[in-house]
Amino acid sequence: MVSLTVDEVTVLHVDDEPGFAEMVAEFLEREDDAFSVQTTARVTEALNALGETEVDCIVSDYDMPDRDGLEFLEVVRDDYPDLPFILFTGRGSEEIASRAISAGVTEYLQKDGGTEQYAILANRIRNTVRTSRAETAVSRTEDRYHNLVDTAPIPIVLFDEDRRALYANDRAVEFLNADAEADVVGRTMESFLHPDDRARAGDRFERLMREATSLPEREFRVRALDGEIKRAKVATAPGHYRGERVAQAMVYR
CATH class of the missing domain: 3.30.450.20 (PAS domain)
Incomplete structure (x- = not known):
């Protein structure tokens, strides 16, 4: 078991297969003790969760009943342009991958049948959150610098x-x-x-x-x-x- 930082990493996992979502949460939290995984089955529930919880990374399926993962991504990017978003889907195609990249996805990962996929997913989460936090720190430093120099x-x-x-x-x-x-x-x-x-x-x-x-x-x-x-x-x-x-x-x- 590894740990990204001393701070907790809150992951919002959206997948309409409850059994699979629970299994992913279990594997991720076992893989990294910094992870705290919240699961939802529908995009509407996920959007409500985003309004109530500070989330560090979203992991989303593509095929879901109310909106698909790309529609969810587009809504997220309107309000959270820099939030790490990993499309974790069993329906892989060049078209979906291309649309995901155009919509601003952070990572694109296709599901497979082995347990290795959870280690790969955990690593992608670690890397995207680490990068996001570093970029945020740089941005805040520059903001402070500007405030100081401007005045x-x-x-x-x-x-x-x-x-x-x-x-x-x-x-x-x-x-x-x-x-x-x-x-x-x-x-x-x-x-x-x-x-x-x-x-x-x-x-x-x-x-x-x-x-x-x-x-x-x-x-x-x-x-x-x-x-x-x-x-x-x-x-x-x-x-x-x-x-x-x-x-x-x-x-x-």
């Missing part, structure tokens, strides 16, 4: 490894005499500097990206979008934004 009292611009602006907060947009963030994003670092300061700034950028080390503030002549030159102190620090390394430029006047 910072100083101009902040993020540059990618090609020295192009990826993001600018409201203070940076104002400082650069831009109308909107879109006017800043995509421009090169050098375009925001006086020509005589570009080589020095480039050396600092290369050092920051090479050593992943924050660099103290230094005075630069910053060139706004309308050509105005503003003297300011700029500190730089390494960071990550949407999965890629960035240089954070923070302006102090």
Whole structure:
């Protein structure tokens, strides 16, 4: 028996064959003690369960009396676009698989007669839930980062490894005499500097990206979008934004 995490993983299994659903629940909970499996026989019951219980993963059959598994998936995706959904069906075909992928299924697994299928299903659940939780954690981290940077009292611009602006907060947009963030994003670092300061700034950028080390503030002549030159102190620090390394430029006047 294995365990995915210290947290419980709640699985909603939808199958209109009660005996089979109970057997799957028993095997899954035996396979991983983190699993807690709730079973329903109809899609309407499953939708009610989703409204009442926090579910980490759905496992659904295809052939069911009120709605089939793909119709269920489409409804789930409307309200829970990122919830792991595994279509676990005995009716396999290229058409169903294709429609499932188009509808946003997370995994597609065909039933067979052996007990090995339960170990495979458990592994698919573990992997999809682990990935979902990791993506959620990244999203929450980025949300916190945005909240922090968006409300910072100083101009902040993020540059990618090609020295192009990826993001600018409201203070940076104002400082650069831009109308909107879109006017800043995509421009090169050098375009925001006086020509005589570009080589020095480039050396600092290369050092920051090479050593992943924050660099103290230094005075630069910053060139706004309308050509105005503003003297300011700029500190730089390494960071990550949407999965890629960035240089954070923070302006102090």
